[in-house]
Amino acid sequence: MQTATKSPLEDLDTEMRAEIRHCLDKWKEKDGNLIMILHEIQNRHGYVPRGASLFLAQETGVAVARIYEVLTFYHYFRLVPPGKHNLTVCNGTACYLKGSGRVLGELERRLGISEGKTTSDRLFHLETVRCIGYCAMAPAMVVDGKAMGKLTTDDVASVVEKIRKREEGESNGQSRN
Amino acid sequence: MDSGGIAAGAEDVVSFFRECGERGEVALPVVRTGSYGYAFADPLVEVKNAAADPPVLYGLVDKAVAARIVEEHIGQGRLINDHIVASRIRGLALDGPTTAILVKDTSQEDGDKTKFLQASILDELKNRDYGDRIQVVRALDMGIYQEGVVVQLLPSCVTYTNVLSRDIARIVDGCGPSGAVLNDLLHSRPDTQVRIVLRNCGKMDPESLNAAIAHGGYEGLVRAFTDGKPEAVIETIQASGLRGRGGAGFPTGLKWKLTRASEADHRFVICNADEGDPGAFMDRSILEGDPHAVLEGLILAAYAIGADKGFFYIRAEYPLAVKRVELALTQAREHGLLGRDILGSGWNFDAEVRLGAGAFVCGEETALIASIEGRRGSPEPRPPYPSVSGLWGKPTCINNVETLAAVPWIVAHGADAYARYGTGESKGTKVFAVTGKVRNSQLVEVPMGTPVREIIYDICGGMQDNLDLKGVQTGGPSGGIIPESRLDTPVAYESLQALGSIMGSGGMLAMNENDCMVDVVSFYLKFCVDESCGKCAPCRIGGYQMLQLLLKIGRGRGSLEDLEQIERICKTMQCASLCGLGQTAPNPVLSTLRFFKEEYLAYIEGGASYARKRKRALSEGKSLKEAG
Numbered sequence: 001m002q003t004a005t006k007s008p009l010e011d012l013d014t015e016m017r018a019e020i021r022h023c024l025d026k027w028k029e030k031d032g033n034l035i036m037i038l039h040e041i042q043n044r045h046g047y048v049p050r051g052a053s054l055f056l057a058q059e060t061g062v063a064v065a066r067i068y069e070v071l072t073f074y075h076y077f078r079l080v081p082p083g084k085h086n087l088t089v090c091n092g093t094a095c096y097l098k099g100s101g102r103v104l105g106e107l108e109r110r111l112g113i114s115e116g117k118t119t120s121d122r123l124f125h126l127e128t129v130r131c132i133g134y135c136a137m138a139p140a141m142v143v144d145g146k147a148m149g150k151l152t153t154d155d156v157a158s159v160v161e162k163i164r165k166r167e168e169g170e171s172n173g174q175s176r177n
Numbered sequence: 178m179d180s181g182g183i184a185a186g187a188e189d190v191v192s193f194f195r196e197c198g199e200r201g202e203v204a205l206p207v208v209r210t211g212s213y214g215y216a217f218a219d220p221l222v223e224v225k226n227a228a229a230d231p232p233v234l235y236g237l238v239d240k241a242v243a244a245r246i247v248e249e250h251i252g253q254g255r256l257i258n259d260h261i262v263a264s265r266i267r268g269l270a271l272d273g274p275t276t277a278i279l280v281k282d283t284s285q286e287d288g289d290k291t292k293f294l295q296a297s298i299l300d301e302l303k304n305r306d307y308g309d310r311i312q313v314v315r316a317l318d319m320g321i322y323q324e325g326v327v328v329q330l331l332p333s334c335v336t337y338t339n340v341l342s343r344d345i346a347r348i349v350d351g352c353g354p355s356g357a358v359l360n361d362l363l364h365s366r367p368d369t370q371v372r373i374v375l376r377n378c379g380k381m382d383p384e385s386l387n388a389a390i391a392h393g394g395y396e397g398l399v400r401a402f403t404d405g406k407p408e409a410v411i412e413t414i415q416a417s418g419l420r421g422r423g424g425a426g427f428p429t430g431l432k433w434k435l436t437r438a439s440e441a442d443h444r445f446v447i448c449n450a451d452e453g454d455p456g457a458f459m460d461r462s463i464l465e466g467d468p469h470a471v472l473e474g475l476i477l478a479a480y481a482i483g484a485d486k487g488f489f490y491i492r493a494e495y496p497l498a499v500k501r502v503e504l505a506l507t508q509a510r511e512h513g514l515l516g517r518d519i520l521g522s523g524w525n526f527d528a529e530v531r532l533g534a535g536a537f538v539c540g541e542e543t544a545l546i547a548s549i550e551g552r553r554g555s556p557e558p559r560p561p562y563p564s565v566s567g568l569w570g571k572p573t574c575i576n577n578v579e580t581l582a583a584v585p586w587i588v589a590h591g592a593d594a595y596a597r598y599g600t601g602e603s604k605g606t607k608v609f610a611v612t613g614k615v616r617n618s619q620l621v622e623v624p625m626g627t628p629v630r631e632i633i634y635d636i637c638g639g640m641q642d643n644l645d646l647k648g649v650q651t652g653g654p655s656g657g658i659i660p661e662s663r664l665d666t667p668v669a670y671e672s673l674q675a676l677g678s679i680m681g682s683g684g685m686l687a688m689n690e691n692d693c694m695v696d697v698v699s700f701y702l703k704f705c706v707d708e709s710c711g712k713c714a715p716c717r718i719g720g721y722q723m724l725q726l727l728l729k730i731g732r733g734r735g736s737l738e739d740l741e742q743i744e745r746i747c748k749t750m751q752c753a754s755l756c757g758l759g760q761t762a763p764n765p766v767l768s769t770l771r772f773f774k775e776e777y778l779a780y781i782e783g784g785a786s787y788a789r790k791r792k793r794a795l796s797e798g799k800s801l802k803e804a805g
């Protein structure tokens with residue numbers, strides 16, 4: 001079979017290769033290191049690129065299928081890059097009881113995407129998480145690493161609009177330059 | 178500050194104080210601590226002005242309040258209104274002149290009454306020329322609820338409840354040099370809470386080994402080494418009656434004994450910090466507030482069973498806990514508490530952190546082991562139990578964070594000191610994360626046997642917005658719901674089990690009259706279906722089918738046969754599932770069918786129009802009546 005596109009492995013830049021080798025060195029003495037290595041890759045890039053998995057398989061001799069078995073089993077690992085702004089709505093029990101459904105619904109409507117998806121302009125990524133330990137302030141969400149509590153639908157609407165405005169301002173500013 | 182506090186803005190406040198310190202405006206050291214547990218008032222700041230002054234705890238501190246603390250409290254010695262979280266100490270004697278009076282109306286309709294009383298007391302003080310010596314300050318929280326106006330005198334912490342205008346003169350009399358305590362108003366009942374596991378949380382810098390040692394850290398370990406044999410540690414833990422706090426409640430001492438008894442060249446200990454119950458944060462708070470206590474517990478467990486290697490398996494969603502545990506490990510290693518020849522005992526042990534990756538089932542022992550081994554976290558049939566064949570086939574002891582945090586205290590203070598608390602089958606204390614529709618969501622630690630009602634009403638201030646309590650959920654997705662009528666049930670393994678719930682890891686969720694049991698149960702079951710690893714059919718298929726039936730009922734399209742079918746599936750899942758997830762997933766369903774069947778029937782009888790109405794009411798957070 002002939003493919004016109006390059007394999008993600010060929011695409012992998014030398015920097016990433018060096019990074020993964022470094023990571024392997026650090027963990028090679030330890031048993032059961034695969035998950036920790038994947039964590040490091042995701043920490044660095046926000047997701048685990050396909051090329052990285054292929055390279056990891058090549059270097060360690062672990063089957064790609066086994067790496068993907070692990071990657072897909074655990075919710076924490078992402079296979080696609082996150083958006084520029086990440087909105088994580090808590091859907092733990094306390095937040096659910098206090099109306100996280102309303103918060104999520106409002107965001108889905110405003111962004112036009114469902115939970116777990118990224119907007120087509122890659123500006124927003126929307127996901128849910130189970131309990132961020134902010135239950136006393138339920139319902140809660142995390143916006144680009146910063147937590148907010150006691151949310152109303154108005155609050156989340158204004159969060160989205162604020163980010164949009166700022167982004168528009170930036171891109172206008174850039175195009176004028 | 179813990180993650181909850183940081184989410185509430187604690188970082189900003191800390192840096193503000195630090196900046197003030199650098200500018201020379203504050204001469205006091207700024208110390209970060211873990212969470213004291215008063216999540217409802219995050220972020221919290223404790224101010225200790227001079228050695229002689231009692232510490233004052235402020236809640237809901239943002240930058241503006243921090244600025245006032247610096248200027249008014251630290252600068253001029255004036256306390257700040259509406260932010261003080263009063264001491265839970267209930268003083269019984271006036272040991273010296275009163276310097277401040279805290280007031281707070283603790284009935285739900287808290288309005289101008291506090292201000293009115295404050296003004297009246299001030300007037301009365303002025304009449305006696307005490308006006309400039311004694312401050313009168315409105316408190317944020319008194320730790321006492323539904324007891325009318327509560328007044329606390331500082332520094333004695335003498336506390337009066339149900340104070341009326343006519344009592345003011347007498348109270349002010351008592352503030353004088355020869356004042357006496359007013360016994361008819363005195364609140365003398367000591368705080369229900371007993372802090373063993375949370376002993377240091379919120380009181381010290383969790384990132385400092387010195388602070389931990391100054392607060393009694395590693396005393397247990399030293400004691401264990403000087404007292405002699407590992408078997409002695411096991412005996413102490415067995416005698417204390419400590420049972421696993423991760424959910425199943427297996428006796429900890431016995432687990433250690435069994436693991437020690439397995440012949441092997443290596444043994445492992447694992448701290449289970451995967452805290453899966455969505456909406457519970459006990460383990461996180463402990464790891465963030467006192468990581469050295471958990472580490473000391475792990476070292477003691479390892480010493481007792483003869484392990485040479487340990488792991489902390491922590492959720493990746495808890496980055497601050499991970500950071501603080503890693504720091505604790507490094508510090509312990511540097512000071513000879515980990516590594517070779519620990520404290521000159523000739524015994525070697527080391528530990529490291531492994532991260533979870535967002536799979537609830539990995540809290541289950543065999544799945545957790547698979548995950549540490551770098552595989553997907555599918556449970557395995559037991560036996561063999563991990564105590565015989567666990568991590569890499571070696572005997573392995575897995576304990577929960579809270580279990581391990583209790584261990585050093587027990588070893589240092591003796592089994593009897595611990596067993597003094599609790600009931601016949603359940604000894605010691607238990608930490609709960611109380612959330613939901615209560616007034617003050619928070620972390621509490623109470624002796625086993627404390628009635629649920631006391632936790633909800635006396636400690637957490639009862640229900641929010643004066644609504645009626647409908648039920649209290651314990652044990653998360655594996656637990657059940659305790660109805661209002663059974664609220665006097667003591668928290669203990671045996672009594673909760675008898676109600677079809679479980680103690681669980683310590684999540685406690687209060688629901689009010691507007692909450693819908695069918696909806697909440699569907700939420701829990703959906704969680705279990707999402708988290709099922711899919712290895713065995715009863716859980717994978719049974720859970721899914723049951724959820725479909727529940728959703729059907731929730732749309733008003735269900736029938737009585739569906740309820741019967743649900744019960745059948747529940748029984749099958751309980752008996753035939755491979756691991757605890759599938760075995761316990763039916764618990765919320767069965768417990769609500771037992772205590773709240775009428776809610777299911779309302780959906781079945783009311784049909785689609787009822788379901789729509791209910792849904793609207795829920796989405797607007799209203800009662801069925803209000804939604805029309």
Ligand SMILES: Cc1cc2nc3c(=O)[nH]c(=O)nc-3n(C[C@H](O)[C@H](O)[C@H](O)COP(=O)(O)O)c2cc1C
Pocket residue numbers: 420421422423424425426427429449450451452453454537538539540541542575576577578580581682756757758
């Ligand atoms: C599905 C499932 C999830 C669990 N999650 C946790 C957890 O998050 N934390 C925990 O300590 N124990 C959890 N457990 C219980 C553990 O399997 C185990 O019993 C416990 O860690 C043993 O420690 P302990 O004896 O100190 O309680 C879970 C069990 C099951 C079946």
Ligand code: SF4
Pocket residue numbers: 538555556708709710711712713714716717754755756757758759760
């Ligand atoms: S009961 Fe559920 S989670 Fe447990 S092994 Fe079976 S399918 Fe997996």
Ligand code: FES
Pocket residue numbers: 090091092093094095096130131132133134135136138139140455456457
């Ligand atoms: S349930 Fe949402 S923060 Fe805990």
